[in-house]
Amino acid sequence: MSIKKPSGSRDNESVNFTDTTSEQKTLRADARRNRERVLEVATKVFATEGLAVPIDEIAGRAGVGIGTVYRHFPTKEALFEAVIVNFKQHLIEKAEEMLVQDDSNTAFYNFLSLMLRESTVNRAIIAAIASSAVNAHRPLTGISLDFQNTLEKLLKHAQEAKSVRDDIRVTDVTAILFGLARSMEQYSDDPELPERILSVLCDGLRRR
Amino acid sequence: MSIKKPSGSRDNESVNFTDTTSEQKTLRADARRNRERVLEVATKVFATEGLAVPIDEIAGRAGVGIGTVYRHFPTKEALFEAVIVNFKQHLIEKAEEMLVQDDSNTAFYNFLSLMLRESTVNRAIIAAIASSAVNAHRPLTGISLDFQNTLEKLLKHAQEAKSVRDDIRVTDVTAILFGLARSMEQYSDDPELPERILSVLCDGLRRR
DNA sequence: TGACAAACGGAGTTTTCATTCCGTATATTA
DNA sequence: TAATATACGGAATGAAAACTCCGTTTGTCA
Structure with a gap:
């Protein structure tokens, strides 16, 4: 498990969240739908296969592009946090x-x-x-x-x-x-x- | 933690050892010395920093080249196993x-x-x-x-x-x-x- | 001490991912 | 329904690491 970080810092498999409780402005209908779907899929996938699953696959299973995942969750960690x-x-x-x-x-x-x-x-x-x-x-x-x-x-x-x-x-x-x-x-x-x-x-x- | 595998198979952070008890033929003096030193360093490093430490660093700390580590331990997992x-x-x-x-x-x-x-x-x-x-x-x-x-x-x-x-x-x-x-x-x-x-x-x- | 097999070092290769970028598609709203 | 801000997709980028290869060095032994 543990998220692979592209830059520096050896990973110690601990995760530090900021617990951001962001207020959400109105999203376009398709955007909201996608966001929800990604979160749903990610929840299932993380639960059954752990953190090592690549974002590409989550995107795939959710039926959206990688870019879409990243628009909603700026990093893999953010997705996980959610x-x-x-x-x-x-x-x-x-x-x-x-x-x-x-x-x-x-x-x-x-x-x-x-x-x-x-x-x-x-x-x-x-x-x-x-x-x-x-x-x-x-x-x-x-x-x-x-x-x-x-x-x-x-x-x-x-x-x-x-x-x-x-x-x-x-x-x-x-x-x-x-x-x-x-x-x-x-x-x-x-x-x-x-x-x-x-x-x-x-x-x-x-x-x- | 968990060793990054270059090919396929998502890593599930479990390790399966074969517990090979290999008989060792006579090594050249420098070879034996190096092998021992690498093992010693690896033991210390794994103990204090976990499995995520790159082989390069273990080699460095042991004062040998990467190639030497790999000659003695064909994979990172083999080193860890030892x-x-x-x-x-x-x-x-x-x-x-x-x-x-x-x-x-x-x-x-x-x-x-x-x-x-x-x-x-x-x-x-x-x-x-x-x-x-x-x-x-x-x-x-x-x-x-x-x-x-x-x-x-x-x-x-x-x-x-x-x-x-x-x-x-x-x-x-x-x-x-x-x-x-x-x-x-x-x-x-x-x-x-x-x-x-x-x-x-x-x-x-x-x-x- | 010279020959040479055994070791060595470390640059280069390969693979796996996270993340970025930008041209295209589509909700929204006037 | 046209204009346009929002979103979308996914090829391309970049980085980290494991592992390979080969020219160079060194222990061993006659």
């Missing part, structure tokens, strides 16, 4: 739902379970979590911050309900999720494996 | 030591701890574990198999000593290790994080 922002939005909504519907004891664990299950079929989720990595040097903003806040809310509730040991921080959760999600994708042969790993994780997080 | 084989050898030795010195209750956990600690400073270890991924389609051979067997021995002992729940399989351990190692590397800012994660993991693995 996909991730969408996805995080989705996760945040799910989490909020769980916060309301489930009790504090289970909301957190249900969310972990959701994330890990999704990660077996969606490679983009991993990048999504990764981009929420707290970098110490570059504080989170925009949707990444929202995502972290939501996760924090879930965690706090669970800790108040005494169902998660309280030395755990959001960063720990993010780190663990990121790592495990990443490995699920490797070992997708054994269908029970995610279950077992999830149960190990949950047991470990519970207070002793 | 590094990993060395490293696995090292891990196996450590594990065997622990099997003898420590009691069954702690040997396994000590080994996990070792792996995770190493992974914070050695990015190659992650690839090492990854290459031990059971692929169902391609059974393990050579050193990867040895490594898995050793891990299995540690796990069995721990399970017999009732200190690890017994539905856990080696594959689970590999998956978890791989994942967590991967995440350590991302979040290397918080020095306590590895400790907490390790403790979550250990608690989770213990029988309920």
